[in-house]
Amino acid sequence: MKLVSSHLPPRRATWFSLLTLSSLWLLTFLCSPQSASARPADTLRVTPVLEELFVDPTCYSVLEDPSGQLTLAEVREPARARQFQAGNLLPTTTMEHPGSAYWLRLVVRAEGKLSQHWYLEMFDSHLNSVDFFPADGAAPTYTGSAFPLSTRKFPYKNFLFRLPLQPNQTQTYYLRLNSNSKTTFLSRLRTEQPLAVHFQTEYGLLGAFYGVLLIMVVYNLCLYLFIGEQTYLRYVLYVLSCSLVFLSEDGLGFQYLWPDYPALNELIVAGSPIILLLTFSYYARQFLDMPLRLPHFDQWVRGVVLLSVGGLVIDAVWLHLGWGFWFYLLPYGLIYYAAVRVWQRGQRPARYFLLAHALVAISVGFLILRKLGISTFTSTATVYSMNVAFVIEVVVLSYALGEKIKAIKDATIRAQDKLVKQLRKKHQVQEQLVEQLHHNQTLKDQLNTELEGLVAQRTEELRRQSDTITAQNRELVQANGLLALQSAAIEKLNTELQQDLQDVKTARVLSKEVDxxxxxxxxxxxxxxxxxxxxxxxxxxxxxxxxxxxxxxxxxxxxxxxxxxxxxxxxxxxxxxxxxxxxxxxxxxxxxxxxxxxxxxxxxxxxxxxxxxxxxxxxxxxxxxxxxxxxxxxxxxxxxxxxxxxxxxxxxxxxxxxxxxxxxxxxx
Structure with missing residues (x-):
């Protein structure tokens, strides 16, 4: 195999200085295919001036064991040794058949006396079984994500093995890998100093990342407790589920939270994407007001989400095909399309939703390429793009959620102002009605006064004619009849006024003028x-x-x-x-x-x-x-x-x- 010592950025590391890049580029030139004929193929050479080497596919060979029964002695037999293929000659640089055992052969030569110890780091923390066989005949190391963290000599989220290199000697190391899902053979050789710097930088960045998530969770949870708006609680659940996905993806959860429970780790790795899909749809539908703005489309989204969850469960429990990320595309695309329609209908916070998830979609695209074994775009920026995109998404969506609540408050204030104007109009109508009632009362008093005057006048006439009562008896009877009619008219008028008052109230009820x-x-x-x-x-x-x-x-x-x-x-x-x-x-x-x-x-x-x-x-x-x-x-x-x-x-x-x-x- 050809020797290439190129300096590609690690999966979790910061950019190195220009001087280090220049020196590694020079080493790449020396290890290029033109000079491969001067030394044995399939050999990695380390010198005292080097501090780390990326294990390129040209620097290791692979043997697939479909039965999973081969031992180290059988692999070393000449017939088997000739079946090893160079990593760059494989169709992909991934484990294409989950369940098969893959043997990695790594040949390393120490040029001169080394001042530091060298370590081999396997980047993928989801390998179920990793067996490391040292070249000096020492006891092999049996570990993997299916074993407790205590089986690893170094309690680190990735797999780290010490290489006991001897000066001016070539040693061959074997690794037996097994995984339930497709994974890569990415690895790197490091010395102690850059390994320590890498640990400090990586854990510092990851601590800042999870610190931001924790702050947003506490902040939005407090808003939910104070305001009572359910959207904040749904957002908190979404952020927590995303945190669980990242903890299971980068291995920090297994390193710090559940190191003695590998079965729980496998369950979280398989179940956290399902929880993420449910909480994301649960939050996004309410944030976009889909049940109100797009009721029929919302039913389709709910059905697609449930079907996708069912597909994820079937793939995680029975099929193990590694197609889980494909089940995200359709529900995610439908929700994104719903956000576009809601934005076009006037909901301004939806534009922040589109912006935040556009960045997440780009980072998910890089993740899908890595899952498919396409490492063309694999770099520090693309590997950590999802972390950065999610931090931006968390901040932007928090701001958008606040703006949405503010918009609802403004709409409430406008509705209250409109109601106040309506109440003022009703009050004016009520004042007019009161004035009309006063006018009716005045007319009633005037009529009573006139009737009282007539009664007094008639009484005076009767008093003057009392001496002629016999002669004017007929007039008195007629006058009494008139008085009876007037009294009946007064009583009838009072009844009609009461009925008019009741009718006015009833009419106001029918004409929307009553509180x-x-x-x-x-x-x-x-x-x-x-x-x-x-x-x-x-x-x-x-x-x-x-x-x-x-x-x-x-x-x-x-x-x-x-x-x-x-x-x-x-x-x-x-x-x-x-x-x-x-x-x-x-x-x-x-x-x-x-x-x-x-x-x-x-x-x-x-x-x-x-x-x-x-x-x-x-x-x-x-x-x-x-x-x-x-x-x-x-x-x-x-x-x-x-x-x-x-x-x-x-x-x-x-x-x-x-x-x-x-x-x-x-x-x-």
Missing amino acids: FGEFSQIYPDKDSCLAYLANLKWAEGYHCRKCGHEKYCDGREPHSRRCTKCRYVESATAYTLLQKCKFSIIKAFYAVFLIYTHKGNYSSQELSRVLDLRQGTCWSFSQKVLEAMRRRRHGPDFDENEGWTHVLLDATTTEAEEAVAEESAAQA
Whole structure:
């Protein structure tokens, strides 16, 4: 095999200085294919001036063992040794067949006396089994992700093995690798000094990364506890699931959190992507308001997410094909498309969602290329691009979430201002009504004064004619009749004024000019509402719904009616819009009145504030009223000028059947 000592950036390392790059480039030139004929192929040469070497595919050979039964002695036999293939001659530089054992042969020669110890680092921490066989005949090391961390000589998230190199000697090292998923053979030789620097830099960057995630989790969790907005809690769950994916991917979780539980580590590695998909869709759908803005598309997204989760579970438990990342593409693409549509419809925070996840999509593309064994774009920047993209995403989405809450607050303030203007108009109308009532009272007082004057005048005439009472008896009888008519007129006028006042209040209810306090004067309690609903329901006479009988008696509940023939009891609210209403019937009356008189354009937030009910309850009841209004408009006897109380008698077929069953059970 050809010797190449190129300096490629490690998977978790920072950029080295220009001087180090220059020296490694010179070594690459010396180890290029043109000079390979001067020394044995398949040999890595280390010198005292070198500090690390990237193990290029040309620097190791691979033997696949499909049976997984070969021993080290069998691998060293000449027949088997000739079956080793150079890493650069393989179709890919990955383990293409999960479950097979792969033998790596690494030949290293120490040029001169080395001042530091050399170590071999395997970058992929998900190898289930890693057996290292030293060249000096020492005891082999058996470890892997399927074994506790204590089986490793160095408690490090990657696999690290010491190479006991002897001066001016060539030694051959063998590694037996086994994995349940496709993985690469990426590795590097390092000395002690750059290894220590690498540890400090890597753990510093990873600590900063997880520190940012922890800060965002605590920050958004506090906002959820203080504000009560559920979107913050969904965002916290999403960040935690992403943290779990990164902990399982880079091996820090196995190193620090569950080092003695390899089975738990495998479960988290397989299950964290599934949890990530669920929490991401759970958060993104509410952030984009998909159930409200795109209700039909939201159902498709939910179905695709569930199907993808099922595919991930099947691949993780039974198939082990390593296709899990493909199941992310369709639901992720649908959610991204939904974000575009929501943004086009005017939701400004959606543009931050698109920006943040565009960066994540690019980093996921690099990850897919690495999973497929395409290492063309593999570098420090691309390997860590997902960490950087996710940090940017966390910060941007936190800002977008804050902007969304601010937009909701501004919309609430605008709605409140609009309501204040409406209340002012209602107040003006109320003042006009009060003035009209004062004017009516003035007319009434004037009429009473005139009548009192007439009565006084007539009394004076009767007093003057008392001496001629016999002669003027007929006039007195007529005068008494006139007085009786005047008294009847006064009483009739008082009655008409009271009726006018009641009619004015009722008219104001029908013309959207009354608040809840005045509405309660028309329907002061539950009994009056039930009485009105019963009279409205049986205005055309009673007919038993079970037997058709027309005679009834009072039931146990107020204003309910019991058939005198079959004893079937029907309540006043049965087969009406208020059937199974979970809150006060007075508030339900007022809610129907507000929604109907505003032609359905009355928000559930405002209804929740006016009735002092939860917004979810108001929203559900509003949908029920709107559906009843729609059915009423399509009814054959619909009249444009009819009042809002016609909607009360609307009930769906399902609710009617449930009412019959429930009241039959109550009768039994």
